[in-house]
Amino acid sequence: MKKIDRRKFLKGSLAGGVVAAATGTTKKAHSAYSFEGYPDSMGVLVDLTKCVGCRTCEAACNKEQGLPAPDKPFDDMSVYDEHRHGGLKRRTSEKAYTVVNRYDIPEKGEPVYRKFQCNHCNEPACLTSCFVNAYTKTKEGAVIYDPKVCVGCRTCMIACPFYVPAYSYSSPIDPVIKKCIMCYDTRLKFGKPPACVEACPREVMTFGKREDLIKIGNQKIRTTPDRYVNHIYGEHEVGGTAWMYLSSVPFDQVGFDTKLGTQPIISYVKDFLAIVPMVLCIWPALFTGFHLLAHRKNARQQDNQTVKSKKEEGHE
Amino acid sequence: MKMSIKRKTLYGAVALLLFTCPCIPGNAADGPEMVELGSLTQYYEPVQFDHELHVGMIESNECAICHHHTLGTPVLDPVCQRCHASSGETDFVACRDCHPAKRFSAEYLAVLEEDINLFHLEKPGLQGAFHQNCLECHKEYGAPTGCQDCHVRSEKGDKFFYSGEYAPEPADNSSGH
Numbered sequence: 001m002k003k004i005d006r007r008k009f010l011k012g013s014l015a016g017g018v019v020a021a022a023t024g025t026t027k028k029a030h031s032a033y034s035f036e037g038y039p040d041s042m043g044v045l046v047d048l049t050k051c052v053g054c055r056t057c058e059a060a061c062n063k064e065q066g067l068p069a070p071d072k073p074f075d076d077m078s079v080y081d082e083h084r085h086g087g088l089k090r091r092t093s094e095k096a097y098t099v100v101n102r103y104d105i106p107e108k109g110e111p112v113y114r115k116f117q118c119n120h121c122n123e124p125a126c127l128t129s130c131f132v133n134a135y136t137k138t139k140e141g142a143v144i145y146d147p148k149v150c151v152g153c154r155t156c157m158i159a160c161p162f163y164v165p166a167y168s169y170s171s172p173i174d175p176v177i178k179k180c181i182m183c184y185d186t187r188l189k190f191g192k193p194p195a196c197v198e199a200c201p202r203e204v205m206t207f208g209k210r211e212d213l214i215k216i217g218n219q220k221i222r223t224t225p226d227r228y229v230n231h232i233y234g235e236h237e238v239g240g241t242a243w244m245y246l247s248s249v250p251f252d253q254v255g256f257d258t259k260l261g262t263q264p265i266i267s268y269v270k271d272f273l274a275i276v277p278m279v280l281c282i283w284p285a286l287f288t289g290f291h292l293l294a295h296r297k298n299a300r301q302q303d304n305q306t307v308k309s310k311k312e313e314g315h316e
Numbered sequence: 317m318k319m320s321i322k323r324k325t326l327y328g329a330v331a332l333l334l335f336t337c338p339c340i341p342g343n344a345a346d347g348p349e350m351v352e353l354g355s356l357t358q359y360y361e362p363v364q365f366d367h368e369l370h371v372g373m374i375e376s377n378e379c380a381i382c383h384h385h386t387l388g389t390p391v392l393d394p395v396c397q398r399c400h401a402s403s404g405e406t407d408f409v410a411c412r413d414c415h416p417a418k419r420f421s422a423e424y425l426a427v428l429e430e431d432i433n434l435f436h437l438e439k440p441g442l443q444g445a446f447h448q449n450c451l452e453c454h455k456e457y458g459a460p461t462g463c464q465d466c467h468v469r470s471e472k473g474d475k476f477f478y479s480g481e482y483a484p485e486p487a488d489n490s491s492g493h
Contacts, residue, residue, distance in 0.1 A: 050448065054463055059477050073479040075463065191422030198420060202451065203444025207420040208428075216438045223395050 041122075041141030042188065043210035043242040044197055045217050046115055048254065049227055050204045053080065053100055053113035060199035061098045061117075064183055068095050089255060092117060094168040097180040098196055103254045112247070114254045115196070115204065118143060118164045118180035119234060120242035123264035126156035126165055134177070140189060141210060141242040142182035150176045161238050161257065161265050182242070210242055217246055239264035346371050347379075355412050356443055359473030363466050382449055383409060415445040 059074035061067070072079060080102040082090060089101040098117035105112055124143045127135035134149040135156070152175040157165045165177045183194040192198075193207035206213060217232040233251050234244035238260050245251070252258045347367050354362025374381055379389040384396065388405035391397045408414055416424050419441025428437055440448060454461045463469075474480035 052451065052461075062478075063476060069484045070478055071484060073483045074477040075479045191425075193420035198418075201443055201447040203419065203440045203448065206438065208425060212437065219438065 045206040045213040051113040057196035060195040064195035094178040122240040125159040125265040129159035142184040147176040236262040360467035415442040
């Protein structure tokens with residue numbers, strides 16, 4: 001697995017953006033994306049209090065998506081002690097569209113596990129930031145992409161507030177973005193739940209209509225208030241996500257960014273773009289700048305451990 | 317869940333049941349001795365569930381620890397007591413008769429959708445019901461919780477987990493990045 005440093009390739013991305021934008025203009029370029037979420041879209045409610053970290057979901061994802069063999073068996077729990085530079089936990093990559101991380105919370109007797117994958121935003125920043133329209137938000141709620149259209153510019157990687165899209169280095173000639181598509185091709189579009197949901201022995205994840213899941217989440221919080229913090233992460237964050245979470249500990253203690261706000265990441269860029277479609281050519285640069293500004297501010301407050309290294313890189 | 321586990325010998329359990337059975341409201345039987353749970357088997361072999369051993373660990377009227385109110389024994393979970401304190405026995409007792417194997421199939425979701433008065437929208441599927449019920453208590457009492465303690469993984473399971481003879485070659489360069 002290659003380590004990808006978003007701050008560092010910023011410069012590369014700007015240069016790449018111009019080239020890619022030229023390609024983009026030959027495709028039909030939609031104007032701004034305005035969309036408030038499909039009424040019947042599906043979603044997944046993840047109850048972190050139930051997860052025991054068995055990694056069955058990771059194995060199921062690997063099988064369903066036909067991903068390459070993992071570096072370690074899926075029943076090898078030593079991955080929870082692996083860290084990337086700066087003490088960061090494992091994250092999604094082109095070889096693993098979902099990962100589970102362990103968080104040791106001192107006040108809690110047992111560790112908390114957190115499954116992580118694309119959250120399938122109602123208004124995806126990856127989609128809006130993609131100037132070749134490789135992304136689609138389906139009526140079922142999945143955010144999918146067309147690898148044939150993707151030019152590998154990596155704008156979506158920077159746009160994503162959850163750091164999800166990964167970049168495939170496996171094929172140097174044809175690099176594309178890789179991420180969880182909620183098993184759209186093989187399952188979701190036939191009404192079946194994503195593979196990870198079905199495989200989970202503890203039924204940590206509930207699959208259903210997004211609006212029903214919010215009801216279920218609220219009912220759970222109401223009937224067992226000592227089990228949960230009073231918040232469904234993803235109900236409103238960045239305009240709402242199809243994947244939502246319940247937790248027994250404050251979300252910022254288990255790796256969630258709680259400072260993202262409730263506005264879709266790109267709404268301010270979007271309005272502007274509706275008026276000037278031509279700006280598509282400079283969009284990557286523009287957007288990257290906006291997002292990095294927002295993100296660096298957040299990052300500073302969010303994660304003391306990593307602040308230092310991020311700042312240093314940001315000033316390069 | 318509050319409960320008392322008395323680690324009695326098998327004989328003790330049987331003797332106690334013989335004496336207390338007439339007092340249990342609603343049911344006279346103490347259920348099966350051994351149950352093979354195997355309706356889901358895919359990556360694991362079936363579970364040989366020692367029902368008698370487990371019944372021996374609880375008070376004779378605490379069947380609701382696993383069976384809810386379905387046997388007519390007192391409801392123990394305060395959340396459920398609010399509505400089910402006097403629900404009494406039900407037609408179905410086996411977990412698989414109420415907890416669907418395919419919890420998130422389109423067919424089952426449609427059933428949930430249709431019945432607008434249905435209260436228990438969040439009823440877990442069979443796999444969830446077992447691992448929530450069995451594992452939660454096993455965690456609490458230090459009973460086995462390993463993924464191969466209750467069921468042995470099948471060859472298909474080894475393949476699925478890239479484990480055993482399907483384990484990947486150890487990478488020469490550190491993969492932590």
